Structure formats: C-alpha cells, structure tokens
Amino acid sequence: MAWTDERIETLRKMWEDGQTASQIAEALGQVSRNAVIGKAHRLGLQSRPSPVKPNDAEAKAKPVPVAVEPKPAAAAPPPPPAPKVEAAPPAPPKVAAPVVEDEPEDIEDEIEEDDGADEGGVVPAPKPQPILRSIGPGGFLRQAPGEQQAPSTPAPPRRLVPAKPSADMAGKTTLLDLSDKICKWPLGHPGEPDFHFCGRPVNPGFPYCVDHCGHAYQAQLPRRDRRPPPPLPFGGPRVR
DNA sequence: CCCTGATTCGC
DNA sequence: GCGAATCAGG
Numbered sequence: 001m002a003w004t005d006e007r008i009e010t011l012r013k014m015w016e017d018g019q020t021a022s023q024i025a026e027a028l029g030q031v032s033r034n035a036v037i038g039k040a041h042r043l044g045l046q047s048r049p050s051p052v053k054p055n056d057a058e059a060k061a062k063p064v065p066v067a068v069e070p071k072p073a074a075a076a077p078p079p080p081p082a083p084k085v086e087a088a089p090p091a092p093p094k095v096a097a098p099v100v101e102d103e104p105e106d107i108e109d110e111i112e113e114d115d116g117a118d119e120g121g122v123v124p125a126p127k128p129q130p131i132l133r134s135i136g137p138g139g140f141l142r143q144a145p146g147e148q149q150a151p152s153t154p155a156p157p158r159r160l161v162p163a164k165p166s167a168d169m170a171g172k173t174t175l176l177d178l179s180d181k182i183c184k185w186p187l188g189h190p191g192e193p194d195f196h197f198c199g200r201p202v203n204p205g206f207p208y209c210v211d212h213c214g215h216a217y218q219a220q221l222p223r224r225d226r227r228p229p230p231p232l233p234f235g236g237p238r239v240r
Numbered sequence: 241c242c243c244t245g246a247t248t249c250g251c
Numbered sequence: 252g253c254g255a256a257t258c259a260g261g
Contacts (some may be wrong), residue, residue, distance in 0.1 A: 003253085021245065035254050042252065049245090229250060247258075 001031035015040050063071060173199030183209035185216070 001007075003119045007028055021036040028036070040046070117143045173196050178184055183198035200209040208216050 020243085022243080032254070033245090034256080038247095038254055039252090041246080046246095241260100244261075245259095248256085250255095251253080 011036060011039060172196035183212055185212035223237050
C-alpha cells in the first residue's frame with residue numbers, strides 16, 4: 001500500500017491529534033504500526049511524548065576530555081566530574097529567582113457534594129496557564145540539544161486545587177459517579193465540558209440501562225436486512 | 241504479558 | 252523511501 005497524499009494527510013492529522021500509531025495504522029489499514037511511525041518520522045513529524053525517550057542530553061558537561069581508555073583496569077574509574085570551579089567567576093545574578101513564598105493561609109477546599117444551588121461563578125484565583133505543548137502546523141518542534149529550558153521556571157508554586165465542578169455539570173453523572181448500578185452509556189465526548197454518563201438504573205446484568213442496552217446490543221438481522229454503513233476513514237459522525 | 245514511540249538497517 | 256526488527260520505558 002502506497003503512501004498516497006490522502007493517507008499521508010490522515011496520518012498527519014491523527015498523529016498531531018494525539019492518536020497512537022496503532023490507532024492510526026488501524027484506521028489507515030494495510031499498514032503496520034511501525035510503518036506509521038516510520039512514515040511519521042520521515043514526514044518530519046516527531047517528538048511526541050515517548051515512553052522511552054531518554055531525558056538526558058544534558059547532565060553531562062562532557063567530562064571526557066581524556067582519550068578513550070580501552071582498558072578499564074580493575075576498578076572502574078569513579079565518576080570524575082570534578083566540579084572544581086575554583087577560578088569560576090561568580091555568575092552575575094541572572095534572572096531573579098521567582099521565589100514564591102508559601103502562604104500560610106489555608107485555602108478552603110470545597111469538596112463537599114454540590115447540591116447545585118449555590119453554584120455561582122466561583123472561580124478560584126489560580127490561573128494555571130496550561131503548559132500544553134502545542135504542535136505547530138506542519139510539524140513538530142524538533143528539540144535541539146541545548147534547547148533545554150530546564151533551569152528556568154522552577155515549578156508552579158500554586159497549590160493544586162480540586163477541579164471545580166462546573167455549574168453545567170450539576171446533576172450530571174460523571175466518571176466518578178459510575179457504579180455497577182447505573183447506566184454507563186456515555187453522552188457527549190470525553191474532553192468536552194458537558195461529557196457525562198446516562199446514569200439511569202441499569203438493566204440488571206448489563207452496564208447500561210434498558211434503553212441503552214437497546215443501542216448497545218442489536219439483534220442479529222438477516223443479511224438482506226442489514227444496512228452496513230459505508231466505511232468511514234476515521235472519526236465517525238458524532239451521535240448524541 | 242500488554243502497550244507505547246524511537247531507532248536501526250536491509251531492501 | 253519503506254517498514255520489520257529491535258529496543259526500551261510504562
């Protein structure tokens with residue numbers, strides 16, 4: 001199967017969309033996961049949180065000026081980093097360290113169950129500013145050695161606060177509400193603000209309520225009565 | 241075991 | 252350029 005423009009486009013979209021190579025390969029069909037990955041790299045797409053990416057590229061100040069020593073001798077040479085910076089001139093105070101004092105005052109956490117009555121626009125001050133690494137159109141940002149931004153931005157000093165239950169989610173069945181006794185039929189799509197679950201009592205023995213069991217379990221029809229939907233490239237129509 | 245992406249290397 | 256084989260972390 002050749003890499004037609006169409007298939008490449010699909011690959012590119014899905015890859016940038018965060019789909020895994022396996023998913024992409026399955027969607028494309030006729031190609032393996034490896035083929036997808038290989039192609040993605042060749043396309044210049046790259047760098048996506050890999051589970052196996054060595055995180056080093058630094059941490060070593062190239063302390064290996066000595067010629068290679070074929071003979072490790074008996075005792076392995078201990079790490080000779082020798083951070084002797086004796087004649088090191090005191091580095092000028094670059095950017096003032098963004099020290100953030102830890103405020104002693106406690107932040108009242110509102111984790112109580114919400115009756116949905118008092119749901120105002122209570123927006124806590126912290127504006128975390130998502131650090132989501134967006135991928136620019138047309139490809140990846142190849143990380144060059146020395147491009148590290150490690151030393152900067154120490155850490156978000158803000159304390160973490162439980163996600164605020166949004167007003168429009170009041171009364172909705174969320175992921176945390178799921179149990180064996182309520183219908184797990186999803187409504188909406190994950191990531192969307194109003195994504196929730198059906199939540200009605202289940203049809204005993206099934207994960208869904210009676211109605212949704214009707215959607216989930218279709219009676220086998222004679223072939224002549226089936227209406228096989230046309231194969232969609234991927235990302236079928238959204239059903240609500 | 242399964243999954244993942246990265247890399248290599250013969251074709 | 253392609254992708255199976257291999258590697259390596261989760």
